[in-house]
Amino acid sequence: GQNIDQPTEMTATEGAIVQINCTYQTSGFNGLFWYQQHAGEAPTFLSYNVLDGLEEKGRFSSFLSRSKGYSYLLLKELQMKDSASYLCAASFKAAGNKLTFGGGTRVLVKP
């Protein structure tokens, strides 16, 4: 299978840092996406990792370890507007160009 696992919910305080972990099965793995989705809206692209290491984009960073089947999304200097679901999605060679999504992590930012 191609199970994508991520925590269901996380709560953090405004201004803090939160790390959302995502694990996947390494067999046939191609690349990993992170999307942000606010309630009732479509997902918006945050990051794409193919190579090992950390990719930083402003307050958001994403990390990938291909050998460990592990990625995380790091949200820094949290703002109230960051309250949303964060979806981890992986592409696998055997699946062509399809993405397999994790269950999503709901992040609640409190004042």
Next chain:
Amino acid sequence: GAVVSQHPSRVICKSGTSVKIECRSLDFQATTMFWYRQFPKQSLMLMATSNEGSKATYEQGVEKDKFLINHASLTLSTLTVTSAHPEDSSFYICSAQTPGLAGDEQFFGPGTRLTVL
């Protein structure tokens, strides 16, 4: 760039009727479009993959005769929910993809909220 639109954004219909949802790539040609369904507080579930000019490939458990997909051009795919029932009420999201445009990245439409009474 890479904008995808969906129409309608919200639809309410009676049980037994059919509903058509359009997905358009506005500023690029999409060789592949995907249709997802999302129930409240759940993640996206892929329903089918649609390639321009060919039949859609449906995921296991998705009835192809109930969810008709047409991808007649490189910028338009339609999903028709036939004989809709209350259990079909969901958020339907399309995405578009094309080789050479940001790798495997899928560009998502804004979604269509379907409520079947």
